Amino acid sequence: MTPRTFSESEYCHLKRVSCIKFHPTKPHLVAMSMIEYLKFSERAAITGKSFDSNVLIMNFSDSHIITLSHVLETPIEISTIEFHPENPNVIIGGCLNGQTIIWDISCIDLRVTASKKSSGEDQFGGDGEDFTAASAEVDDKQ
């Protein structure tokens, strides 16, 4: 048995993995959260600041090639992740600044497709609408 390697330049370059979790019902899916690889002094200098990070969900179902099934965006780096045991589409993350963050990977409204991401500010209005919808839900929960 030889180890299978996965290399990816856009999301994994110069990052370390802070947490890795299996999907509760689909064991071929693995979620891992990426953190910038920094020394303590560098980390202390930027503490409390937010910069974009990602949680990757990888698909191991193919025996030859490992693919990315989802990329979850986050404004703050994630230190730990957990799948909801009953509804595995819901993932909860714990951030480095102490906040908790929730994703729903079945929700189509919040999905950012590759074409939408690459085209610049024209599409930004649509994203903004999604974001206000999300913030309205936050208000409901308070």
Added chain:
Amino acid sequence: MKNLTYSNINVSHKNFVGDIVFIPPTINVDKRAPSEGKYTHFISISEDGIVNIWDTRPVSKE
């Protein structure tokens, strides 16, 4: 994929979150609103020495 929501910074931890665990439905956390056999609460722990228990159900406005 964007996030659905995140917690209010005023009630969140003040340091990084160490772990998150869901509370099994057999344990009754909230006396007034029992879980009824569902995973409704999760615990988060942090370096600041605080353990937070979160309710994932939507709050009904009055």
